[in-house]
Amino acid sequence: MVRAPCCEKVGIKRGRWTAEEDELLLKYIQANGEGSWRSLPKNAGLLRCGKSCRLRWTNYLRPNLKRGKFTSEEDETIFKLQCSLGNRWSLMASYLPGRTDNEIKNYWNSHLRRRIYTFGMKKKPIKTAAEMPNKTIVADGLNCESLKKRGRVSRSKAKKYNNNTTTTTTAYISTLKPKSQVLEPVVELYALKEIQLLIQE
DNA sequence: AAATCAGACAACCGCCAGACA
DNA sequence: ATGTCTGGCGGTTGTCTGATT
Structure with a gap:
């Protein structure tokens, strides 16, 4: 079965949203409410895909969204939830009021995963420069020189590493000071939800 | 000063599941 | 029972900005 595309690709604007488009979308939803995303762009006078409108609304225009830096408590919550x-x-977003899934995902990929990654690197036995013929320090099969350069984890390496981060994440969390017990009830609540779903099935 | 590169984040894509006709 | 539509999700890519060389 061939799926119909969510919208016609021709004549559809892509890329960054302008303030005018935001205003159109905001006004339309305020007047008509959410939903019917497929027909919304046409009705709102937007040359956008319905999916794009929904994403823009849920991630940026929706009221009560918390913008700005993540707090250390949010960091810890994300680590533990991950x-x-x-x-x-x-x-995860449902446990962090005002934060969107996209925001959390981006934050994890660009900030937190890197922190765990460098933590994991520190835990590995690292050969000294003298032991390496080309004076390149190697740990975990990765070249540290590239990291040392500006501390970046390349997308491909990070992706590779991300496949096996759970253990390192657990180890990293254990180093965090128990400044809050915020997550225990959260995890318990989640476990409870899972059990309830199993019972319903 | 220009070129290059990494960081940050916005947006898109494909897939899936549920609702509905 | 089956096909289609729609919304939602996670992975990935695009793009802008600032730091570094």
Whole structure:
């Protein structure tokens, strides 16, 4: 079965949203409410795909969204949720009021995963420069010189590493000071939800 | 000063599941 | 029971900005 595309690709504007487009979308939803994303662009006078409108609304225009830097408590919550839930961003977002799944996902990929990654690197036995013929320090099969350069984890290496971060994430969390017990009830609540779903099935 | 590169984040894509006709 | 539509999700890519060489 061939799926129909969510919208016609021709004549559809892509890329960054302008303030005018935001205003059109905002006004339309305020007047008509959410939903019917497929027909919304036409009705709102937008040359956008319905999916694009929904994403823009849920991630940036929706009221009560918390913008700005993540707090250390949010960091800790994300670490722990990632450890227990994996990459279930939307579920994680439900535990972080005002944050969207996209925001959490981006934050994890660009900030937190890197922190764990460098933590993991520190835990590995590192050969000294003298032991290496080309004076390149190697740990975990990766070339540290590239990291030392500006501390970046390349997308491909990070992706490779991300496949096996749970153990390192757990180890990293254990180093965090127990400044809050915020997550225990959260994890318990999640476990309870899972059990309830199993019972319903 | 220009070129290059990494960081940050916005947006898109494909897939899936549920609702509905 | 089956096909189609729609919304939602996670992975990935695009793009802008600032730092570094």
